Amino acid sequence: MTRSRYILKRLLQTIPLIAGIMVLVMLLLHVVPGDPARAIGGMAASDETVEQIREELGLNRSFVAQYIAYVGNALQGDLGISTRSRQPVTEIIGERLAPTLWLLTAGMILSIVLASAVSVLAARNKDRAADYALGGLTVIGLSMPAYWVGIMLLLLVALPTGAFPISGFGKGFWGHLNAIILPALTFAIAISPVMIRALRAKLVALYRNDFVMMSRAVGLSESTILARHLSRHAALVLITMVSVQVGPMIFVGVVIEKTFALPGLGQALVNAVAQRDFPVVQGITLTTALFVTFVHLGADIFTSFVNPRTVLE
Amino acid sequence: MLTKALPHSFRGRLVVAAAALLLTLPVAPSAALADGTLTIGRPADVSAMSVFSHSTIEDEIVHPMLFDTLVYGSKDDPGYVPGLAESWDFDSASNSYVFKLRANAAFSDGSPVTAADVVYSLSAAKEKSQNYKGMLAGMTAAEAVDDHTVKVTLAGPDNIFMSGLIWVYVLPENMNGKDADAFFAEPLASGPFALDAWTPGSSMSLVRNPHYWNAAETGLDRVDMKIIQGDNERLAAFQSGDIDIYENVRFDFIDQIPEAQRHIVSPTARTMFLFTNNYKPPFDSIEARKALSYAVDRDAIGEALWPGLSVPVQGMLMPGTTGAVPADAGSWDFDLETAEAALAASPTPKPEITLSAAYIRGVDEVLVQAVQAQLQDAGFQVTLNVSDFNTILGQVLNGEFDVWLLGNTTFGTTVAEMFAFYGGAFGPLGGWDLDALGGALEKYLVAPDAAGREAAVRDFENMMRETFTAVPIGHPDTVFAIADGVEGFETLPTTAYRLDRISVNR
Numbered sequence: 001m002t003r004s005r006y007i008l009k010r011l012l013q014t015i016p017l018i019a020g021i022m023v024l025v026m027l028l029l030h031v032v033p034g035d036p037a038r039a040i041g042g043m044a045a046s047d048e049t050v051e052q053i054r055e056e057l058g059l060n061r062s063f064v065a066q067y068i069a070y071v072g073n074a075l076q077g078d079l080g081i082s083t084r085s086r087q088p089v090t091e092i093i094g095e096r097l098a099p100t101l102w103l104l105t106a107g108m109i110l111s112i113v114l115a116s117a118v119s120v121l122a123a124r125n126k127d128r129a130a131d132y133a134l135g136g137l138t139v140i141g142l143s144m145p146a147y148w149v150g151i152m153l154l155l156l157v158a159l160p161t162g163a164f165p166i167s168g169f170g171k172g173f174w175g176h177l178n179a180i181i182l183p184a185l186t187f188a189i190a191i192s193p194v195m196i197r198a199l200r201a202k203l204v205a206l207y208r209n210d211f212v213m214m215s216r217a218v219g220l221s222e223s224t225i226l227a228r229h230l231s232r233h234a235a236l237v238l239i240t241m242v243s244v245q246v247g248p249m250i251f252v253g254v255v256i257e258k259t260f261a262l263p264g265l266g267q268a269l270v271n272a273v274a275q276r277d278f279p280v281v282q283g284i285t286l287t288t289a290l291f292v293t294f295v296h297l298g299a300d301i302f303t304s305f306v307n308p309r310t311v312l313e
Numbered sequence: 314m315l316t317k318a319l320p321h322s323f324r325g326r327l328v329v330a331a332a333a334l335l336l337t338l339p340v341a342p343s344a345a346l347a348d349g350t351l352t353i354g355r356p357a358d359v360s361a362m363s364v365f366s367h368s369t370i371e372d373e374i375v376h377p378m379l380f381d382t383l384v385y386g387s388k389d390d391p392g393y394v395p396g397l398a399e400s401w402d403f404d405s406a407s408n409s410y411v412f413k414l415r416a417n418a419a420f421s422d423g424s425p426v427t428a429a430d431v432v433y434s435l436s437a438a439k440e441k442s443q444n445y446k447g448m449l450a451g452m453t454a455a456e457a458v459d460d461h462t463v464k465v466t467l468a469g470p471d472n473i474f475m476s477g478l479i480w481v482y483v484l485p486e487n488m489n490g491k492d493a494d495a496f497f498a499e500p501l502a503s504g505p506f507a508l509d510a511w512t513p514g515s516s517m518s519l520v521r522n523p524h525y526w527n528a529a530e531t532g533l534d535r536v537d538m539k540i541i542q543g544d545n546e547r548l549a550a551f552q553s554g555d556i557d558i559y560e561n562v563r564f565d566f567i568d569q570i571p572e573a574q575r576h577i578v579s580p581t582a583r584t585m586f587l588f589t590n591n592y593k594p595p596f597d598s599i600e601a602r603k604a605l606s607y608a609v610d611r612d613a614i615g616e617a618l619w620p621g622l623s624v625p626v627q628g629m630l631m632p633g634t635t636g637a638v639p640a641d642a643g644s645w646d647f648d649l650e651t652a653e654a655a656l657a658a659s660p661t662p663k664p665e666i667t668l669s670a671a672y673i674r675g676v677d678e679v680l681v682q683a684v685q686a687q688l689q690d691a692g693f694q695v696t697l698n699v700s701d702f703n704t705i706l707g708q709v710l711n712g713e714f715d716v717w718l719l720g721n722t723t724f725g726t727t728v729a730e731m732f733a734f735y736g737g738a739f740g741p742l743g744g745w746d747l748d749a750l751g752g753a754l755e756k757y758l759v760a761p762d763a764a765g766r767e768a769a770v771r772d773f774e775n776m777m778r779e780t781f782t783a784v785p786i787g788h789p790d791t792v793f794a795i796a797d798g799v800e801g802f803e804t805l806p807t808t809a810y811r812l813d814r815i816s817v818n819r
Contacts, residue, residue: 038710045443084361085513086494095512147543154549166550167354167541168516261541261550263515270542271358271514276703 003304010300014293021289022074025282026067029057040083040276053083057278070282079286080279082272089283092268096284099169100264102180103253107187112238114188115195119234120226122196123203134196141193146252150186150259158182167261183260190252195241202237206230236307243299246292349534351799351817354541354556358514362497364482365441373724373809375538378519380482381503381526383412383431384475386805390763392476392635392727397426397483397503397526398463408467410475416461419524421502426483426526428457430503433486435465441493447733448477451758470759472766476729505531505813515540519812532801532816551794557817558802559794564622570794579790580624582631582731582806583722585675587684587784590714591744595666600659602781605716606645607652608691614683615787622790628774629735632788633806636728638767640774645785652691665694666715671702674720675789684718684786709742718786724807728770732757743783749776 001009029036037054038045045053058066073079079089122134158164163178170179206212207230215225254266261267265284272280360369364376377385384393395401398412418426432455439449451471456464467474483503488496500508505527506519519536522528539556541547544563551559552569562570587605589596596602615623626645630637656662668688670681678699685695698705698714708714723731736750753776757769777783791808798819804810 036707038707041443049443081494082513084366085511086361086363086497087513092513096515151543151545151549154546159549159553162553166553166555167539167546258542259546261515261539261543261546263512267540268514271540274357274701274703275360 003308006304007301010297014297017293018290019071021286021293022071023067025286025289026063026070028282028285029059029278030063036276036278040278056081056083074286079283082277082280084272084275084277084280089279092280093265093283093287096263096265096268098176098264099180099257099262100253100266102169102176103183103187103256103262103264104249106180106184107191107249107253107256108242110184110188111192111195112242115192115199115238115241116234118192118196119199119203122200123207124222126204126207138193138196141189144189146186146190146255147259149189150183150256153182153186154259169263179260179262183256183262186256186259187249187252190256191245191249194245195238198241199234199237202233203230206233232306236303239299239302239306243296246295250288250292349532349817350537351533351535351558351812351815352537352539352556353558353560354539354547354550355560356540356542356544356547358517358540362500362508362511363493364480364484364497365437365493366443367480367482368444370722370724370808373807374812375517375519376482377479377504377809378506378536378812379500379502379504379508380484381418381426382481382483383478385811386479386726386807386809388633388635388726388805390635392725392729393479397431405470408469408471410465410467411458412463412465414461414463415526418503418526420485421507421522421524423524424485425460426503427460427486428463429460429486430483431455431463432457434483435463435481437484438481442480444734445477445480445730447737448473448730449481470761472758472760473729473733476725476727479725505811506533506536509535525813527813531813533812536812551796554796557796557799562792562794564619564789564792567622567792570792574794574796576793576795576802576804577622577790578633578793578804578806578808579622580631580633580788580806581722581791581808582633582725583675583720583791583808584629584631584788585680585718585720585786586629587786588709588717588719588739588743589783590712590716591782592712595659595661595664596715597744598659598661599780600655601661601664602784604652604656604659604691605688605693606781606784607648607655608688608693609684609784609786610647610687611645611787612647613687614680617683618680619787619789622792624788624790626785626787629777629783629785630728630731630770630774631723631806634723634728634731635726636763636766636770638770638774640778641771642775642778645778649691656692663692663694665696667696667698668716668718669698669700669705669708669714670718671700671705673702674722676718676720681718712742720789722807724809726805726807729757732770732773739783745782746776746780 037050037057037059040053041050054060058069077090081088082092118134122131125131154166158166164182165179168179170176211229212225215229254269256262257264257266258270265287268280269284272284355371357369357371359371359375360366364380367376381397383396383398385396386392387394397415397418399415401410401412403410414426414428414431420426435449435452435455439446439452451467451469451474452465453468454466458464485501489501502508502522505522505525507522509518509520511517517538521531521534525531541550544566547559548566548569550556567575589602589605591597611626624632627637627639668681668685670676672678681697681699685697688695705717709717723734725731732754736754739745740747740750750773753769753773756772757766760766760769795802798817800816800818801814802810803814
């Protein structure tokens with residue numbers, strides 16, 4: 001199979017996937033206990049108000065009609081109106097996207113840097129004290145829930161030093177960067193242990209290969225061997241890990257946004273769920289599901305370039 | 314080649330990476346309080362900007378700052394004081410009020426607030442307000458006498474109407490031709506502040522409205538509100554100086570707040586209670602409800618969960634509200650033997666019940682488990698149903714519950730609002746005696762004086778106590794933490810406070 005055919009095939013596969021995601025998103029409204037319109041209206045809402053909400057949400061129509069209308073509107077960039085703030089959902093998502101992207105990007109970079117450094121150190125010191133110590137640290141990292149790590153960083157770093165804001169996203173580039181450091185570190189502590197374990201195992205296997213021994217024999221330094229010969233293999237492991245972990249990453253991001261009061265999509269989702277703002281819940285769920293889908297797609301396409309054998313054969 | 318440009322060892326690379334990270338560390342953020350700016354950390358955002366959806370304590374604090382009202386809530390009798398209306402006269406013969414508006418009142422764009430705006434706002438509130446239109450039900454006509462005088466005619470004697478004016482927010486006539494969504498997206502303010510920025514669920518900023526009729530006494534130039542949901546995070550934000558007002562301090566965090574910075578609201582306008590489904594067994598039986606009430610050891614709960622931070626149970630109406638009086642038909646005391654006897658005499662002597670609860674508004678895991686244990690001691694077999702508030706509410710609205718443990722706070726400074734709310738919302742859902750409730754409400758509505766209103770409230774409380782229609786548990790306080798330099802912070806028992814009365818002095 002040629003690469004272009006492979007990419008086309010993967011693109012076509014995403015269409016039914018997205019259609020399925022939208023069905024699940026639509027079902028959100030229908031699995032809520034009781035009448036969602038009544039739940040939105042609250043205890044004192046009159047029947048007239050409840051009927052108005054029902055009409056606005058389209059609940060009076062059949063599921064198929066609702067689905068077709070939702071897909072049609074979504075294709076035109078219309079994900080509905082928030083039942084609370086009365087803002088268009090796309091506008092809410094647009095406003096909230098930046099902090100989430102900052103968090104995911106900074107957190108991912110930090111995770112990759114941390115995972116690479118620790119894995120290399122552990123692999124090169126296999127079965128020595130450093131390896132065991134780093135292995136222990138990854139177990140501790142895996143055991144600590146992100147919200148707890150976040151609170152600890154707030155109490156032990158932000159509060160005594162005063163160098164980081166306790167909450168919010170800051171203003172301007174440097175303000176954003178300052179505000180994102182501790183959330184990104186929390187993210188990395190939560191996400192990197194799994195990467196470290198996978199990458200270390202791969203590097204240990206690679207270090208046993210003949211070509212590594214040959215490289216050493218011809219006098220190449222360890223860092224040169226790593227950079228020239230092992231980095232491509234390591235990159236594939238990291239891409240796979242990012243791709244596999246993107247779902248949990250979104251979940252961790254939601255927790256971190258809540259802990260640090262970052263005004264991102266995760267915080268908006270939590271608020272919308274609490275307020276039964278179904279259009280916003282649906283919009284953010286759809287956005288994150290599409291994000292995960294496209295990360296997987298991107299990872300596959302990237303891998304087809306870096307290591308064609310794995311996907312094209 | 315990149316690898317040659319970098320230090321050879323990985324240790325070297327790590328040092329470079331660490332140094333790069335350190336270089337990104339900026340200086341410490343400035344203190345939250347610049348002169349004239351106040352920062353508040355609160356657990357939740359307003360439910361909506363539309364005043365017609367007004368339903369939470371956050372709405373109760375923000376909406377009156379953006380939209381003026383004829384009267385302002387007060388903790389002193391009769392529960393309200395002049396606001397946009399500097400005075401009013403009541404003519405008992407025609408059941409009409411004539412309100413005199415402040416001559417210098419203006420919207421945030423400088424245009425005057427006129428009687429026509431007030432007339433429109435009264436009609437709009439009566440028609441559209443989701444939660445408070447009932448309090449304006451007695452209003453039959455509103456008319457502009459002149460630019461600064463409004464006449465309101467009532468169908469008859471109505472002791473609830475004036476309390477209801479606390480929620481009639483003054484908007485420009487016909488919302489300047491905009492629909493509600495468009496208007497509230499960029500609201501024209503008539504109150505002490507105007508909206509500067511709002512990211513729903515995250516933050517809101519208000520700026521001083523220089524055209525407000527009492528702008529000279531508005532102490533703040535700017536208010537920033539941050540939504541920080543976590544209790545730990547809100548505490549950390551206060552301790553770091555990130556916020557100046559820390560709303561809803563958890564009782565077990567109080568020791569971490571210096572005594573001078575604590576602001577305790579006691580008594581509040583909150584009642585924790587057990588709301589029973591009286592339509593179906595076992596609580597369609599008065600004996601079962603009686604057993605439920607006698608099984609709850611309120612003193613033990615108060616001492617363990619709200620040590621020194623609650624007032625004893627007075628009744629279903631909140632002790633912090635003007636006009637609340639206790640029942641004189643017995644007490645709400647704990648008596649396990651009576652509880653067991655009542656349960657034995659009920660049609661279902663060993664009832665299996667579901668105790669529903671959401672961890673919100675003062676309800677937490679410990680309280681729920683304490684109540685569960687106490688009910689089980691009396692012979693109830695209790696299964697917990699803990700979920701988010703809206704899920705529980707959805708179940709209650711569909712009648713799918715046995716008993717719901719909840720904290721209920723009134724936003725009214727008088728008993729009138731809660732009286733009406735019990736009648737309009739809880740009563741029909743719980744299967745209360747609506748005739749008895751309506752009779753007490755009607756008596757309150759037309760009572761000619763305070764003694765008459767007190768008698769009506771007592772009728773209601775006696776009815777609740779004699780029939781155990783619902784079971785109150787306690788009235789816990791509310792605690793705020795206020796940073797040094799914040800002056801003029803004063804709350805109503807509802808825990809609402811006016812931002813325009815606050816100033817900063819650092």
